Amino acid sequence: MRYMATYDFMESVRNTNQWLGATAKAMASYPMFALTPNPMMQWMAAWGEVTERSFERMVAKPDWGIRTFTCEDGRDHLVRVDTVVEKPFGDLIHFHVLGRPEQPRKILLIAPMSGHYATLLRSTVKSLLVNCEVYITDWHNARDIPVSCGKFDVEDYTLYVADFLREMGPDTHVIAVCQPAPLALAATAHLAAEDPEAQPRTLTLIGGPIDPDATPTEVTDFGRRVTMGQLEETMIQRVGFKYKGVGRMVYPGLLQLASFMSMNAERHGRAFRDQILRAAKGEASDHDGHNRFYDEYLAVMDMPAEFYLSTVERVFKNREIARNAFTVAGKPVDIGKITNVAVKTVEGAKDDISAPGQCVAALDLLTGLPASKKASHVEPDAGHYGIFAGRSWRHNIRPLVLDFIDSNAAAPHPVRRRPHAVA
Structure with a gap:
């Protein structure tokens, strides 16, 4: 209490x-x-x-504010936000441009669950909406989720992403921004073993901590300095009686905001x-x-306590993704099983949250993927925000990502296995 x-x-x-x-x-x-x-x-x-x-x-969820969109025909088309999959901790939503033919590029933006709502990627959505069918993960505020809905940790996050990919089909192109990059990689590897036909065509990882120790930053140093007991004692609280999630253990949005503000007070x-x-x-x-x-x-959301703690412990402290030792539902997730999903990493040279080197580490883990399906890009003079929503994204990174998607849009050829020799 x-x-x-x-x-x-x-x-x-x-x-x-x-x-x-x-x-x-x-x-x-x-x-x-x-x-x-x-x-x-x-x-x-x-x-x-x-x-x-x-x-x-601080307690209001921002609106997407994308009501109309001018298409190539010169007309303004209404944009409707449709919920494709509805789950307790997050939905899969689609920005449906009414009256426009379906676009060949189908993109799933995986938004971070790191204190802000998915609307933080509003400008990213608008830039892709020009000539893509855009879907995004819309994570819910933990304070509004009843305790009866159960827990939500990094494994649940991974399974949510896998379910969304199954719903969208194999012609999907994934763009994971920041915090979800390692879990998007894990979800793709999970599908490679459990449901290969549901894997996306391409996977673009932008500024994510695949290997936090590759180039340490203040964020990774903090994860090393404190113990899990200290984090649980100082950061975790129970939702009060005012909200539907009363009693749920969370990392409060207001506490996260205080941390954000103190970094650049x-x-x-x-x-x-x-x-x-x-x-x-x-x-x-x-x-x-x-x-x-x-x-x-300033619009912040509460994060499920088990998600925050398991992220720090398993992704940052134990480096389970970086060591290819991650498990989901008791089953090992082998990133080397990804053999036909093209993967591109994007980093900002001045990113002080996920520094260059942390994200590109994903390519070394993809031991089963040919070099022709791997790509990387470091954007000069770009910080963390700029690589997915700023000028660097609009002018340089977005065209590179779309070119990468287009060059790998064709369905992969099935892997032919050699018959076993008969003794």
Whole structure:
């Protein structure tokens, strides 16, 4: 219960700050104060506006905001978000462009479950929607999942991805962004052994920690410094009574956000001070650069405790993927069994979260895959965000990934096995 009390305390602090912002904004905007203009009232209203919006965003799931799309015929087509597979911890959704012929490229974007919603990949989706059929994994906030739905760890994540691939069929091209890269590789290897016909055509791994020790960063060093007992004691709490997942053990989104912000506290503090100044001058707007970024950045979700802990222990500490020692449901997952899925890795030269070397390590594990089906790319001057959603993605990486997909889109030839010699 002490964890539940802590969870509710954090939510109370968030709620109080939202209320204080709303109160300051309403009070400073009272018409009576306009009789005697006072700069302090403008500052108070601006502080209230920025504070209320910031703390309100922390518990709201962002909307995809992709309502229409201009296609090659020059017309605007409505975009409908369809749920293809619905599961307790995450759905498979499809961005259906109404009135447009089905596109030959069918892409599954595997979104990270690392504190933010899948909408973090909104710009990635929009860039691919131009000439692709885009599907994405839409993970749910753990606080809204009843305890009766059971656990969700790295093995369950892997099996979810495998089920989504079975649903989509073998002509699928997978793009895994950041945290899910090692588990997408494991899911493909799992299918190679259990259901070879369901494997995707291609697998593109972007900035993922396949081998965290290849080039250590602050993130990997943290995983080495702390014990699993310390993580469980300091990071894990129980969902409070306010939500459907009451009693579920989670790594709270608000706690994750505090960690995110602390990594660049000075930069975030400056950004909010500047936004308050702009609001006081009347220069801020609902869709300005600050609000577009922080509406997404501040929207965080709780992560199932078992998923967070098993990720740290099995992917980072024990390096089960890097050592090809991962198991799913008691069965070994041999990455060497992948023999006909083309694999490409993408890294950013200035990525300080998953540094160059961590992702390309996947190619060494693919011992059964011919060199002609392996590719890698390191984007100069690109950080972590830029390799999947920034200028580097739009201008350089996206064309390379689509060329890779097109060159490996044909169905692979079946492997002919030699008959056993008769004694």
